[in-house]
Amino acid sequence: MRARNRTPRAPRLAITAAAALAAAAAAFALSAPTARAEAPWQQADEVRNALFDAQTDILLGSGASAAANVRAAATAVSGRLERQLATSSPASLRELREALSAAERAAASGDEVGLAAARGMAIAALRHGAFDVAIAAAAAGESARARGWLLIRDFRQATRFTRPGVDATAALDQLEAGEATAADAVTGIRKDLLDAYQARLVTYVDDASQAGERGFAAAFAENAALAAGYWRILAPEYEAQRDRAARKDADVAFAAMAATAARGDSLRYGRARDSALGALTGFTAAPFTPEEQSRRAHQLTRFLDLVPIEYDHGTDDGRVTIAFEIQESIAFTEGARAAFTDLQSALAERDPEGVQTVLAAFDELDRINADANEGRAVAPLDEVEALHDEASGALDEMFPQEWKDSDTDADFDLVDISLDQMEAAINAGEREQAEQARLSAYAFFEFGPERLLNSLDPSLVAEVEGYVWYGAEGKQGLAELIASDGSGRDIRHTRLALDEALDEAKKTTGEGAEGFTVVTNAALIVFREGLEAILIIAAITASMIGANRRLREPILRGALLALPASAVLFVISVLVLESLSRYGEKLEAIVGLIAIAVLLLVLNWFFHRVYWTEWIAGHRKRGKALAGSARAGVAAGATVAGLYLLGFTSVLREGFETVLFLQALQLEAGIGIVLAGVSLGLVFTAIIGAITFALERKLPYKRMLIVTGVLISLVLVVMVGNTMRVLQGVGWISITPIDVDLPLWMGTWLGVFPTWETIGGQVAAFAFVIGSYFLAEWMRKRSVRRAAEEAAEGNGSPADAIDRTKPPRRLEPDPERETVSR
Numbered sequence: 151m152r153a154r155n156r157t158p159r160a161p162r163l164a165i166t167a168a169a170a171l172a173a174a175a176a177a178f179a180l181s182a183p184t185a186r187a188e189a190p191w192q193q194a195d196e197v198r199n200a201l202f203d204a205q206t207d208i209l210l211g212s213g214a215s216a217a218a219n220v221r222a223a224a225t226a227v228s229g230r231l232e233r234q235l236a237t238s239s240p241a242s243l244r245e246l247r248e249a250l251s252a253a254e255r256a257a258a259s260g261d262e263v264g265l266a267a268a269r270g271m272a273i274a275a276l277r278h279g280a281f282d283v284a285i286a287a288a289a290a291g292e293s294a295r296a297r298g299w300l301l302i303r304d305f306r307q308a309t310r311f312t313r314p315g316v317d318a319t320a321a322l323d324q325l326e327a328g329e330a331t332a333a334d335a336v337t338g339i340r341k342d343l344l345d346a347y348q349a350r351l352v353t354y355v356d357d358a359s360q361a362g363e364r365g366f367a368a369a370f371a372e373n374a375a376l377a378a379g380y381w382r383i384l385a386p387e388y389e390a391q392r393d394r395a396a397r398k399d400a401d402v403a404f405a406a407m408a409a410t411a412a413r414g415d416s417l418r419y420g421r422a423r424d425s426a427l428g429a430l431t432g433f434t435a436a437p438f439t440p441e442e443q444s445r446r447a448h449q450l451t452r453f454l455d456l457v458p459i460e461y462d463h464g465t466d467d468g469r470v471t472i473a474f475e476i477q478e479s480i481a482f483t484e485g486a487r488a489a490f491t492d493l494q495s496a497l498a499e500r501d502p503e504g505v506q507t508v509l510a511a512f513d514e515l516d517r518i519n520a521d522a523n524e525g526r527a528v529a530p531l532d533e534v535e536a537l538h539d540e541a542s543g544a545l546d547e548m549f550p551q552e553w554k555d556s557d558t559d560a561d562f563d564l565v566d567i568s569l570d571q572m573e574a575a576i577n578a579g580e581r582e583q584a585e586q587a588r589l590s591a592y593a594f595f596e597f598g599p600e601r602l603l604n605s606l607d608p609s610l611v612a613e614v615e616g617y618v619w620y621g622a623e624g625k626q627g628l629a630e631l632i633a634s635d636g637s638g639r640d641i642r643h644t645r646l647a648l649d650e651a652l653d654e655a656k657k658t659t660g661e662g663a664e665g666f667t668v669v670t671n672a673a674l675i676v677f678r679e680g681l682e683a684i685l686i687i688a689a690i691t692a693s694m695i696g697a698n699r700r701l702r703e704p705i706l707r708g709a710l711l712a713l714p715a716s717a718v719l720f721v722i723s724v725l726v727l728e729s730l731s732r733y734g735e736k737l738e739a740i741v742g743l744i745a746i747a748v749l750l751l752v753l754n755w756f757f758h759r760v761y762w763t764e765w766i767a768g769h770r771k772r773g774k775a776l777a778g779s780a781r782a783g784v785a786a787g788a789t790v791a792g793l794y795l796l797g798f799t800s801v802l803r804e805g806f807e808t809v810l811f812l813q814a815l816q817l818e819a820g821i822g823i824v825l826a827g828v829s830l831g832l833v834f835t836a837i838i839g840a841i842t843f844a845l846e847r848k849l850p851y852k853r854m855l856i857v858t859g860v861l862i863s864l865v866l867v868v869m870v871g872n873t874m875r876v877l878q879g880v881g882w883i884s885i886t887p888i889d890v891d892l893p894l895w896m897g898t899w900l901g902v903f904p905t906w907e908t909i910g911g912q913v914a915a916f917a918f919v920i921g922s923y924f925l926a927e928w929m930r931k932r933s934v935r936r937a938a939e940e941a942a943e944g945n946g947s948p949a950d951a952i953d954r955t956k957p958p959r960r961l962e963p964d965p966e967r968e969t970v971s972r
Contacts, residue, residue, distance in 0.1 A: 193229065204223070207219060223253070235283065263371045317339075343383075348435040350376075374419070378404045385397055443496065456478075470528055474586050490508060511538075511540050518533065558602060558659045599655055610654060614655060673827040680804070684835070701793060708799075716802060719805065743877075870915045871911070874903075874911040890904050
């Protein structure tokens with residue numbers, strides 16, 4: 151048995167040798183040749199990492215290890231990366247080899263600064279080569295190869311209100327899907343990368359300057375080398391826009407900047423830097439299209455307008471009251487500056503002095519925000535508003551007309567970016583930052599698309615606001631979820647629903663400029679608000695018949711006076727459009743509060759004296775009502791004044807709301823088309839009004855009292871609910887959601903929103919009227935008892951006492967009353 155299992159020695163040696171060869175082959179396959187099979191972006195990573203390790207070795211005093219890592223970087227270049235660079239970007243391959251040679255010399259001599267400069271040169275050369283190869287691959291329709299090289303790119307620094315550039319990736323996606331030609335893909339890649347590298351060049355110049363000032367020699371040299379290397383990417387486009395001589399001068403300036411930084415010569419570096427940046431003045435490597443310029447200008451205006459608003463919310467009487475509002479003011483100032491930088495070269499050609507005015511205003515706003523944020527002096531709001539007005543005025547003078555046109559797409563972009571930040575903050579456990587981002591998203595929606603969307607589809611506004619605040623369509627609102635530590639998953643679900651609503655809103659507002667659509671919507675707005683005004687006035691005046699018919703006159707006159715007042719408001723809104731838009735909802739809230747106060751007081755009196763106590767009988771004769779003591783005359787005057795005010799404020803509130811909605815349409819389509827729609831709406835409103843007031847004369851008296859009482863109560867509930875919602879929108883009262891799913895139409899048409907504040911306000915207003923009625927009835931009955939007691943004591947007959955406190959049950963014959971009864 152044992153003999154049969156024994157393996158001869160020679161074959162065993164052969165097997166062992168074969169195994170060894172296999173192992174050696176595997177080891178070889180996993181060593182140097184592997185690098186040759188790697189993707190270009192992996193090889194680029196190896197180069198960067200090896201050079202970084204070499205820098206670390208020099209810092210630790212290990213020159214031999216530094217030299218080995220530099221050799222590893224050189225080895226990583228070989229293979230596919232080297233071959234494709236040689237074919238599509240020989241200039242960048244030459245730059246890369248020069249950088250690696252410089253790195254080898256620096257490692258051998260232990261030169262930390264020289265090695266840092268060489269690493270900056272190598273990284274810039276790799277990205278220069280990746281730029282050329284990606285474009286060549288896209289031009290050949292090879293989207294997969296272009297995508298691999300695109301991974302070596304650099305990105306423009308993102309701010310709170312900008313996303314990292316992804317246009318190049320999107321262009322390749324469209325090329326791959328057959329939705330774009332190779333030429334279109336090349337254009338998209340060039341614009342994205344050139345914009346990123348110009349922005350990063352300026353960033354690296356600033357970083358180099360700061361490093362030089364702080365004495366960080368290695369960082370000084372590396373950042374300057376990166377900036378000079380990025381210039382080589384931009385140089386061909388610069389030459390195409392300028393000329394060869396201008397490019398040569400710029401080449402000399404950037405080369406001098408890198409060389410002086412490598413020597414640590416800050417003085418000469420400063421001169422070279424100023425010369426290099428001066429060469430870039432007015433140059434944009436990837437010029438914006440007219441549409442992109444208009445969108446960026448709109449964002450600039452939006453950011454700038456929000457600065458004084460946030461500063462106002464965060465300060466009061468020389469002190470900071472809400473710190474995160476100051477953070478918002480800082481963020482919006484930074485966003486405005488970034489947007490202005492993108493447009494600066496184009497604006498400088500139109501008005502160089504205006505550009506300096508805007509930059510100076512930004513510098514002052516930065517100082518004021520920093521002082522408030524760091525606990526130093528808090529500047530008054532007037533100073534911030536003056537700087538805002540100064541910058542806005544200069545921009546208005548510089549902007550071409552097409553940049554001033556409405557662009558809701560820009561606002562939707564900012565809403566999306568803010569919501570992205572909100573989700574990122576939630577995932578990082580930063581609830582306060584998430585709430586700030588949510589408020590920013592709502593601010594962009596409120597001051598932008600909401601105004602136009604209110605004119606086109608108010609129910610969609612209610613849906614968006616529901617998702618942002620208290621919930622909608624069975625989903626909790628973002629405000630509630632953030633406040634109650636809702637999970638990231640729940641917030642994501644609401645965000646997806648909100649995205650759908652925003653997409654629908656974007657489509658709706660995008661179609662809002664059609665002439666027929668604008669006329670139709672303007673007419674519907676006027677008709678809708680006009681019907682509300684008719685309902686209020688008709689409900690109040692319906693029961694004023696017979697002797698009380700004269701009480702209609704002050705109400706109707708007050709209502710008629712509100713019409714020219716609303717027209718004046720519209721003219722003012724056109725003349726001072728942007729100023730009014732900043733305070734639109736606040737003014738609406740104030741007008742709404744006045745209207746509610748008048749409605750509560752006057753209707754409370756009206757209900758008690760007309761509906762339930764039949765005070766109408768006490769005025770069966772006009773002469774008797776107007777005759778009496780001086781005190782009665784004063785009371786009558788106060789009554790008339792109150793009725794005037796009731797009619798005026800009730801209609802003015804609807805008129806003001808109409809003006810706000812029409813203002814958005816006027817921005818979108820112009821005043822002529824809007825006035826055509828207004829005229830059409832007024833015609834239909836007048837027809838309905840005439841029919842309404844004609845029919846009410848033929849209604850049964852008692853039934854009319856009941857119907858109009860219900861209508862007045864409904865008007866009160868709707869007005870209170872809508873006004874409370876506006877107060878929540880401007881931040882004057884809190885928002886506490888109720889866990890109940892209400893259909894959106896209840897908010898749009900009945901003013902019923904699922905929050906404790908809105909529903910509580912409606913209940914309180916209704917209880918005020920009903921409660922005051924019962925109180926008045928109790929007081930009336932007490933007066934009757936007292937009068938009876940006085941009569942029993944000999945001061946008069948009980949019948950006389952009752953006659954003095956309660957009107958007779960039957961009215962004297964009245965022609966009008968008889969007509970109504972018939």
